[in-house]
Amino acid sequence: MNAADFSYIAALLRERSGLIVTPDKIYLFETRLLPIARKHKIASLDGLIAQMRARKCEALIGEVVDAMTTNETSFFRDRHPFEAMKKTVLPGLIERRAAQKHLRIWSAACSTGQEAYSLAMMLRDDFPALAAWRIEIVGTDISPSVVARAKEGAFSTFEVQRGLPIHSLVKHFEQVGEQWRIKPELRRMVDFRLFNLLGSLAPLGQFDVVLCRNVLIYFDLPTKARVLDAIHRQLARDGALILGGAESVFGISDRYGDVAGLRGVYSPAPAAGRAMALPPLRAAV
Amino acid sequence: MNTKRICLVVDDSSAIRRVMAGFFRDLGFDVAEAATGLHAIEYCEWHTPEIIMLDWNMPVMDGISCLRVLRALDMPKRPAVVMCTTESQIAKIQEALAAGADEYIMKPFSRDVLLDKLAQLGLA
Ligand SMILES: C[S@@+](CC[C@H](N)C(=O)[O-])C[C@H]1O[C@@H](n2cnc3c(N)ncnc32)[C@H](O)[C@@H]1O
Numbered sequence: 001m002n003a004a005d006f007s008y009i010a011a012l013l014r015e016r017s018g019l020i021v022t023p024d025k026i027y028l029f030e031t032r033l034l035p036i037a038r039k040h041k042i043a044s045l046d047g048l049i050a051q052m053r054a055r056k057c058e059a060l061i062g063e064v065v066d067a068m069t070t071n072e073t074s075f076f077r078d079r080h081p082f083e084a085m086k087k088t089v090l091p092g093l094i095e096r097r098a099a100q101k102h103l104r105i106w107s108a109a110c111s112t113g114q115e116a117y118s119l120a121m122m123l124r125d126d127f128p129a130l131a132a133w134r135i136e137i138v139g140t141d142i143s144p145s146v147v148a149r150a151k152e153g154a155f156s157t158f159e160v161q162r163g164l165p166i167h168s169l170v171k172h173f174e175q176v177g178e179q180w181r182i183k184p185e186l187r188r189m190v191d192f193r194l195f196n197l198l199g200s201l202a203p204l205g206q207f208d209v210v211l212c213r214n215v216l217i218y219f220d221l222p223t224k225a226r227v228l229d230a231i232h233r234q235l236a237r238d239g240a241l242i243l244g245g246a247e248s249v250f251g252i253s254d255r256y257g258d259v260a261g262l263r264g265v266y267s268p269a270p271a272a273g274r275a276m277a278l279p280p281l282r283a284a285v
Numbered sequence: 286m287n288t289k290r291i292c293l294v295v296d297d298s299s300a301i302r303r304v305m306a307g308f309f310r311d312l313g314f315d316v317a318e319a320a321t322g323l324h325a326i327e328y329c330e331w332h333t334p335e336i337i338m339l340d341w342n343m344p345v346m347d348g349i350s351c352l353r354v355l356r357a358l359d360m361p362k363r364p365a366v367v368m369c370t371t372e373s374q375i376a377k378i379q380e381a382l383a384a385g386a387d388e389y390i391m392k393p394f395s396r397d398v399l400l401d402k403l404a405q406l407g408l409a
Pocket residue numbers: 016017018019069070071072073074077108109110111112115140141142143146195196197198212213214215244
């Protein structure tokens with residue numbers, strides 16, 4: 001791949017999805033884009049990029065953006081964010097929303113849906129009183145192929161063995177041939193939509209909890225800041241933002257504060273004096 | 286005196302026992318092996334493993350019969366039992382859970398799955 005092609009496709013991906021591809025990751029183009037080239041009977045990667053540049057074909061560009069996303073996920077991934085939800089975040093919200101009896105949770109960058117379904121299972125199993133509430137779990141992702149899979153809610157044996165306790169599997173899934181399908185009552189708790197985090201988030205409405213895990217890592221600093229600020233506008237003032245294991249708000253957005261004792265959980269209200277205590281890290285990152 | 290935690294691996298395949306034993310030794314367990322359900326029960330009459338990895342289909346006494354006997358044994362501490370088998374029908378899984386299995390792994394599986402399950406059981 002020549003330098004001009006690399007710059008073209010790197011810029012395209014950055015603009016469309018926020019994904020940053022550095023030259024050392026060029027091999028990703030080969031493994032992920034060659035199958036698309038083959039599908040369209042194009043002989044090489046160079047040919048594929050030439051097609052994209054010449055015809056500005058949106059469908060083809062969409063396929064490329066989709067193929068370049070990393071969709072790795074699992075049920076109850078990392079466990080501790082779900083423990084934090086169960087022990088602290090949800091009990092607090094349930095108390096404060098006792099009058100409205102309404103909770104909205106967003107799994108931003110939901111991939112194939114395991115995170116959203118894990119939340120649905122937890123609400124059912126550990127908070128039976130919420131059965132009388134209006135609970136909305138919204139899962140969104142930029143990739144059409146994973147959103148379609150999330151909607152279908154069918155998982156392989158390999159997928160259901162990652163992170164899911166066996167009791168949850170037999171309770172919440174039906175076996176259909178080689179696949180495990182989430183039961184309809186749980187499926188109905190979650191609404192999956194195609195959605196780009198770089199677009200306007202306003203149409204999604206306001207949420208009590210936002211899980212935005214393992215997606216900011218793919219973005220550059222200004223994009224992370226932009227997305228964190230946009231999420232802040234959709235987050236109830238007493239709500240919570242949960243990030244992935246390698247992600248943080250500090251040094252990126254000063255609109256959040258940490259929540260004592262809870263790793264990866266942030267409050268949309270910065271702790272008083274935090275700005276004084278923590279010098280901006282922008283230059284260092 | 287040996288205070289190490291014991292893992293008992295019950296499988297009629299010596300290859301699987303070897304892989305599983307290596308895995309648990311790396312985690313700091315002492316490993317005992319049994320090739321039939323009967324051997325597993327004999328072992329548990331004298332020792333108290335912390336965890337038992339139990340295959341389903343074995344000669345002499347299969348895993349589910351072994352599990353039922355194990356759960357009726359009077360042991361100083363209740364071992365965690367993880368069924369580890371090619372049986373993947375939901376009815377079989379339910380049968381094992383009803384008989385007292387704590388977790389269930391469908392073969393083939395990866396090391397990560399095993400680690401996940403041990404973490405869920407609070408053992409790793
Ligand atoms: C590694 S997965 C994380 C899934 C899940 N949140 C978790 O932590 O397990 C990252 C997901 O982010 C999605 N993604 C990447 N860029 C995005 C964007 N600009 N808008 C929405 N989703 C995006 C990808 O399609 C992918 O499914």
